[in-house]
Amino acid sequence: MTTESGKIREQDVRGQHTGMQKPRIDGTLKLTGGADYAVDRNLPNQTYGYPVTSTIARGRLKSLELDEALAMPGVLDIFHHDNFDSLSRSPNSFAEQNLTSEPRLPFEDNEIAYHGQYIAFVVADTFNHARAAAMKVTANYERDDGAITDIKALDSGEGELPGEVQEGDASSRGDPDSTLEAASVKLDQRYSIAQECHAVMEMHASLANWEGDALTIYESSQGVVFQRNALSKIFAMPPEKVTVISHFIGSGFGSKLFMWPHAIMTAVASRRLGRPVKTMLPRSQEFTATGYRPTSLQRVRLGADDSGKLLSIHHDGCNESSPTGKHDDTVSGSTPKMYACDHVAVTNRLVTVNKCPPCPMRAPGEASGSFALETALDELAVQLDMDPLELRKKNFAETDPADGLPWSSNHLIECWDSAAKRFGWDKRQSTPGAMRDGDELIGYGMATQSWEAMRLSSSARVGFRADGSLLVACGTQDIGTGTYTIVAQTASELTGIPIEMIDVQLGDSSLPTGPLSGGSFATATVLPAVAAAVKEALGQLTELATAEGAPFAGVETDTIGLENGELVSGHRRLAVTELLAHNRLGLVDAEASAGPGDEQGQYSFRSFGAVFVEVRWDPEISRLRLARVVSTIDIGRAINPLTARNQVEGGIVMGLGMGLFEQAEFDHSGYPYNANLADYILPVNADIPEIDVELLDYPDYRLNEFGARGVGEIGLTGVAAAISNAVYNATGKRIRDMPISIEKMLTA
Amino acid sequence: MRQFELESVEKVDQAVASQRDQRRDAFVAGGTTLLDLVKLDVMTPERMVDVTHLPLKRIEKLDDGRLKVGALVTNNELAHHELVKRDYAVLSEALLAGASTGLRNLATTAGNVMQRTRCPYYRDPAMPCNRREPGSGCAALDGINRNHAVLGTSNRCIATHPSDMCVGMVAVGATIVVEGPQGSREIPFEDYHLLPGDTPEKEHDLKDGELITHVILDAPRAGGQHYLKLRDRASYEFALASCAAIVELDGDSVASARLALGGVATKPWRAEAAEKALIGQPATRENFERAAEVALADAVAYSHNGYKITLGKQAIVRALRDATARTTATAA
Numbered sequence A: 001m002t003t004e005s006g007k008i009r010e011q012d013v014r015g016q017h018t019g020m021q022k023p024r025i026d027g028t029l030k031l032t033g034g035a036d037y038a039v040d041r042n043l044p045n046q047t048y049g050y051p052v053t054s055t056i057a058r059g060r061l062k063s064l065e066l067d068e069a070l071a072m073p074g075v076l077d078i079f080h081h082d083n084f085d086s087l088s089r090s091p092n093s094f095a096e097q098n099l100t101s102e103p104r105l106p107f108e109d110n111e112i113a114y115h116g117q118y119i120a121f122v123v124a125d126t127f128n129h130a131r132a133a134a135m136k137v138t139a140n141y142e143r144d145d146g147a148i149t150d151i152k153a154l155d156s157g158e159g160e161l162p163g164e165v166q167e168g169d170a171s172s173r174g175d176p177d178s179t180l181e182a183a184s185v186k187l188d189q190r191y192s193i194a195q196e197c198h199a200v201m202e203m204h205a206s207l208a209n210w211e212g213d214a215l216t217i218y219e220s221s222q223g224v225v226f227q228r229n230a231l232s233k234i235f236a237m238p239p240e241k242v243t244v245i246s247h248f249i250g251s252g253f254g255s256k257l258f259m260w261p262h263a264i265m266t267a268v269a270s271r272r273l274g275r276p277v278k279t280m281l282p283r284s285q286e287f288t289a290t291g292y293r294p295t296s297l298q299r300v301r302l303g304a305d306d307s308g309k310l311l312s313i314h315h316d317g318c319n320e321s322s323p324t325g326k327h328d329d330t331v332s333g334s335t336p337k338m339y340a341c342d343h344v345a346v347t348n349r350l351v352t353v354n355k356c357p358p359c360p361m362r363a364p365g366e367a368s369g370s371f372a373l374e375t376a377l378d379e380l381a382v383q384l385d386m387d388p389l390e391l392r393k394k395n396f397a398e399t400d401p402a403d404g405l406p407w408s409s410n411h412l413i414e415c416w417d418s419a420a421k422r423f424g425w426d427k428r429q430s431t432p433g434a435m436r437d438g439d440e441l442i443g444y445g446m447a448t449q450s451w452e453a454m455r456l457s458s459s460a461r462v463g464f465r466a467d468g469s470l471l472v473a474c475g476t477q478d479i480g481t482g483t484y485t486i487v488a489q490t491a492s493e494l495t496g497i498p499i500e501m502i503d504v505q506l507g508d509s510s511l512p513t514g515p516l517s518g519g520s521f522a523t524a525t526v527l528p529a530v531a532a533a534v535k536e537a538l539g540q541l542t543e544l545a546t547a548e549g550a551p552f553a554g555v556e557t558d559t560i561g562l563e564n565g566e567l568v569s570g571h572r573r574l575a576v577t578e579l580l581a582h583n584r585l586g587l588v589d590a591e592a593s594a595g596p597g598d599e600q601g602q603y604s605f606r607s608f609g610a611v612f613v614e615v616r617w618d619p620e621i622s623r624l625r626l627a628r629v630v631s632t633i634d635i636g637r638a639i640n641p642l643t644a645r646n647q648v649e650g651g652i653v654m655g656l657g658m659g660l661f662e663q664a665e666f667d668h669s670g671y672p673y674n675a676n677l678a679d680y681i682l683p684v685n686a687d688i689p690e691i692d693v694e695l696l697d698y699p700d701y702r703l704n705e706f707g708a709r710g711v712g713e714i715g716l717t718g719v720a721a722a723i724s725n726a727v728y729n730a731t732g733k734r735i736r737d738m739p740i741s742i743e744k745m746l747t748a
Numbered sequence B: 001m002r003q004f005e006l007e008s009v010e011k012v013d014q015a016v017a018s019q020r021d022q023r024r025d026a027f028v029a030g031g032t033t034l035l036d037l038v039k040l041d042v043m044t045p046e047r048m049v050d051v052t053h054l055p056l057k058r059i060e061k062l063d064d065g066r067l068k069v070g071a072l073v074t075n076n077e078l079a080h081h082e083l084v085k086r087d088y089a090v091l092s093e094a095l096l097a098g099a100s101t102g103l104r105n106l107a108t109t110a111g112n113v114m115q116r117t118r119c120p121y122y123r124d125p126a127m128p129c130n131r132r133e134p135g136s137g138c139a140a141l142d143g144i145n146r147n148h149a150v151l152g153t154s155n156r157c158i159a160t161h162p163s164d165m166c167v168g169m170v171a172v173g174a175t176i177v178v179e180g181p182q183g184s185r186e187i188p189f190e191d192y193h194l195l196p197g198d199t200p201e202k203e204h205d206l207k208d209g210e211l212i213t214h215v216i217l218d219a220p221r222a223g224g225q226h227y228l229k230l231r232d233r234a235s236y237e238f239a240l241a242s243c244a245a246i247v248e249l250d251g252d253s254v255a256s257a258r259l260a261l262g263g264v265a266t267k268p269w270r271a272e273a274a275e276k277a278l279i280g281q282p283a284t285r286e287n288f289e290r291a292a293e294v295a296l297a298d299a300v301a302y303s304h305n306g307y308k309i310t311l312g313k314q315a316i317v318r319a320l321r322d323a324t325a326r327t328t329a330t331a332a
Ligand SMILES: Cc1cc2nc3c(=O)[nH]c(=O)nc-3n(C[C@H](O)[C@H](O)[C@H](O)COP(=O)(O)OP(=O)(O)OC[C@H]3O[C@@H](n4cnc5c(N)ncnc54)[C@H](O)[C@@H]3O)c2cc1C
Pocket: A678, B026, B027, B028, B029, B030, B031, B032, B033, B034, B035, B036, B051, B071, B075, B097, B098, B099, B100, B103, B106, B107, B108, B109, B110, B111, B112, B113, B114, B115, B162, B163, B164, B165, B210, B211, B212, B213, B236, B237, B238, B239
C-alpha cells in the first residue's frame, strides 16, 4: 500500500475488511421488502394527510371553500391558515443543527410566494379519501402579475450578473482586475444551468405519532438529528421529547437534509386529532415543494500568458432563491482552490424568484461552478491552440492556492494521466468535426473533478453482547449509499467479529448524535467515532478481564488488543463472550465521540479527479448522445470500493442529466410545466453508456485513521463541462447554457 | 373519493350496449392512458367497462391480403408478430419505439389509437384547456409549447397526437372497424382522428356506444420501410418528430412512396403532397430534401417549437434514405 500522504500512525487502520468490495449488508432486506422506509410504516388507528397546493405563483389567498371537501367520505379535518396551531420558527442554525429548508412555517400567512405552496392540509381515514377531498378544495386568490421564475430573463448578457452579492460571498486575492487587463490572452464568457430537480426515487414522507407530550416521527430524512432539533424548537419542547426515525431512505440527493413543511403539518394534525398521521407527497409536489438545484448564471473571466499560464481568474455566480427561504449555492466557491493563480476574485449573488426554496443538490455549488470554470478553460485552450489537458497540467496547484496550505494528499496529476490513458486521449483531434464514424461526428472532452473533503464531529456507541454479536449505533443515516455496510466493515475490522455478527443501528435521533448524510463527509466523520467507541468499550472489557480473579488478572492493560472477537495479549487469548459469561453480563458498551483536530489548520483537504467523455453527434438528425465516460478519482481510501464506484457512476449519470436533459420549466405565469417524471427528462438506461471508473488508492491518513475522504459527490463535478467540451470538439458549437437541448444545437 | 362502477363484458354486443355516453361510460383496455387520466381528474367516467375479455385478440390474414388486427392485440404482440415484422416493418418499428416493454405489454391496439395528447396543460385540470374543457382557453398558445404541434394546429389547440403506432398505420394504410348500436362500420384510418379546429374536444370519429373491434391493415406495400423517432433521450419519451416512410423504387426513381409524421402534428399526419413530389423522381438526397420542404411547407411555429420544423424535415430525409436503402437491399 502506498503511504505517501503521511506516515502511518499506530492507530491507522490498514484493511482486512475496510478497502474490500462488500455487497450492501441491507441488500436482502431491500430486495425482499423488509426494509422499513418511512412510508412503509403503519401504526394502529393511523390517518392520512394530503396537502392542497396553490395554483397561482404570486398573490394572496383570499378564502378557501372547504364545505364540499369536508363532507367527503372519511374526511377528519382540514388544516389551513385560520385554524392551524400557533408555532415558533426554528432558529435555523447549521451550527446548532436545527436548520430547516423553508423557515416560513406552513400557513403562517396568506401570501402566496410560489405555485405549489401549501394552502391547506386534508386529513382522512385513508390515503385515497384524503387525496380525493384535497382535489375538491377550491381557493380564491388575489393574483399578482409578474411572477418571476426565470432569472436568465433578468440578465442583460453583459457586465455584472443580476442580483445581490451575499455577505461572505466575495473573496479575492492579488490584483485580478489589472492583471486581467494586462494579460495577453483573455476570455470573458457567461454560462448558465437550468434548474434541476432531485427527483428522488422515494417520495418525501412523514408519519407522526404523539404519545402524551412526546412526538415520534418517521421521516425519509438525511438528517434525523437536525429534524429532531428543529421540531423541538418549532413545538417548543425539549429535544428528548422528539424522536425522528429514518431507517432506510430511497435517496435524498440533498432534498432531505433539512426538514420541509409537510413534516410540521403532519405533526400538528396528529396532535390535534390524537391519532397518527401519515403523509406521502405526490410526485408532482416533489417537484414544487421540496427544493431543487437553483438555476445559475455565471460569468468567468480568465487572463493567461501565451504559454497558457493562468494570470487571473474572475468567477461570478448567481443563483435563484426564494421569498420563503434563502439558499446560497455559492457556485464560484471552490474556484479559488482549483488552479495555481495569484490573482483571483469570486462572488456569488442571489435573485429572489417565485419558487419554493432551493436547497443543496448533490455536489451543490461545485457541480454548477465546475461547469463554468472547466468550460472556460476549454475555451481558453482553443484560443491558445493548446491541448486542454496540457493547459490544466500547466496550472496544477502544488499547494492550496487559496490559503497556501499543503494538500493533505493530492494525486490530481495521476488522475489526469491515468484517465487520459484509459480513454485514449492521445487519439483526439483538436479540430472540431475532424473525427467521424458514419453519420456521426465524434467529440472528446475532459474536465477536472473536485470536492472538498470535510470531516465533522460524531458520536457512536459500540456494545459487545453475550451472544458474540456487536452492536454499533450512530444517529446518522444510510441514504442508500452503503453506510450500514461500511460501518459494519469498520467494526469488523476493529474487533475481528465477522460482519454477519455486527448489528448496525442508524437513522434514529435518539442514538448518539451523528452527522447529516451529506457533503460527502459521513464516512470520514462516522468511522472515527466508531473506532473511538470500540476503544472505549475495549477499555471496559480490559478492566473486567484484568480484575482480580479474572482470566487476564495481572496482564498489563496496554498490551491487550482485540482480534477475532477475542482479547489478546501475547499468546494469551480470551473470547469476549467468555468474559461476559464469566461476569454474567449481557452487554458491555460504551459511547464515544471523535472529530477533526489540529490537522485542519495544517493541511488542505480536497479530493480530485478527472473525467473524459466521448459524445456522438449525428448532425442530419440532430441527435446527440454520450458514448463513453472514463473517470479517475482520488478519494483517499475507498472503504468499500463496490459502493464507492457506484457513487461515482451515479454522480456521472447525474452530470449527464445536467449536461443533456434536465430542466425544470415554468411558464410565464409561474406554472411548473413539467412537474412529473415523464416530462422532466432524466437519463434512462438507454442514455447511459459504459462508464469506466478508476479509484486511486492513496489513503489520506491526515484526515482520519481510515484514510477515507468520502465519495458521494465528486463524480458529478466536471461532467457537464466535459460533455459540452466534447460537443465543441465534435461540432465547433460552444453551448454555454445547460442542458444542451436539440434546439440549442440547431441554433448554435 | 369519486366512485365509479366497473362492469366486465364478455361479448361485443354487451360492450356496445353498455356504453351510452363516451364521457360517462368508458371502455377500459390496458388502462395505461385511461387510469392515469382518471387519477389526474382529467377523465371522469362514472362507469368503466372492462373490455379485456372480449374475443378481439387475434391477428389474421384476410383473403384479400389485408391483415386484420383485433382491438385487444397488445402493442408488443403486434410489433413482434411474424407477418407484421415481414410485411409492415415500419409499423413494428413504430410500436417498438413507443413507451417501454412493460407498457407495451398492457397497451392495446384500440387503446393506442384512442390515447390522449400528452400536453401538460391538458393533463392538469387546474389549467385552461379547450380540449379538456371547451371554451376555457389554451394555455399552451402563450405558455410553454416546446412539445407542441406545428402542423394542423388551430387557435384553440396546438397539442400533438402522441402515438407512434398510429404514424406507422397511416404509412401502411389502414381501416378502423367499429361496432355500434347501428351495427358495424368502417372508417379510413386517416379520417379517424380529427383536426382540432374550433372543436378540439372532438378528437375522433367515434360515436356514443361504438367500440373499436379491429384495425385492418392494407395489403402489404412494395418497397423498403423505416420508422425514425427523434427525441431528447434515447428511450421512454414521446416523439419530438418522427417519420414513417415506405419507398418503392423503379430503377433509381421512386415508383411509390408513403410518408407519415408524428410528434409535429395534431393528428397522425400523412404527408401526401410530399409523397407526390417524390414519385417519378430519382431517389436522391436533393429530392428527399425537397419532399421534406413540401411536407413542412404549411408548418406554423409557436414560441418554443420552431425547431420542430427543422427536426421534422430531418426525420423525413433520414427515414427516406434508410427506407430506400432497404429497398435496394431487398432487390439485391
Ligand atoms: C409513461 C408512458 C409512456 C408512453 N410512451 C409512449 C410512446 O412513446 N409512444 C406511444 O405511442 N405511446 C406511448 N404511451 C401511450 C400508450 O401507447 C397508450 O397509453 C396505450 O397505447 C393505450 O392503450 P390501453 O390499452 O392501455 O388503453 P386504455 O388506457 O385502456 O384506453 C385508452 C382510451 O381508449 C379507449 N378504448 C380502449 N379500448 C377501446 C375500444 N376497443 N374501443 C373504443 N375505445 C377504446 C378507452 O376508453 C380510453 O379512452 C405511453 C404511455 C405511458 C403511460
